[in-house]
Amino acid sequence: NHKFDSVKQVLLGDVGTGKSSIVLRFVKGQFVEFQESTIGAAFFTRTLSMNDQTVKFEIWDTAGQERYHSLAPMYYRGAAAAIIAYDITNPATFTRAKKWVQELQAQGTAGIVMALAGNKADLLEARKVTAEEALAYAQENNLFFMETSAKAAINVNEIFHEIAKRLLQS
Ligand code: GTP
């Protein structure tokens, strides 16, 4: 019956993949069509109860614009968990996600729990990255994978629950 005070959690991924939208959905249950591009980073918290344990997520939502790349280590340093987001309609964002995974594997916390989020899963007709390809990549690189939609509220709570579950097991 141990209780986490807090879990530092970071979101990384290319510009426009929906990182802020995923956090907004998780923390406030909201979605906005014209979400502004993040400048620097934004901070949010939400506490999840898991059986008799609680996990307080302290979430750093980073800016995907390349000019902010050099700030990223401040946000992932010491992070126990990371969500790396790409947009299933944009293959370049999947390539960028793999770069973030490499960077976290090289510079991130040892044993960090990493989740790969294929976001905008509501846009199935515009899909360019298959779930099979992303799943294979995730399995090879020791992450877990979910397709999410901040807009349609698909797998957003689930991805944070899975992170909490894995943190509590570790
Ligand atoms: P940066 O802060 O610039 O790095 O971008 P971001 O990754 O935070 O993306 P953001 O949440 O700002 O979303 C970018 C755009 O995609 C916004 O217009 C959102 O409304 C839209 N969007 C985000 N998630 C989804 C989704 O699941 N489905 C659809 N259809 N649109 C989404």
Ligand code: MG
């Ligand atoms: Mg953002």
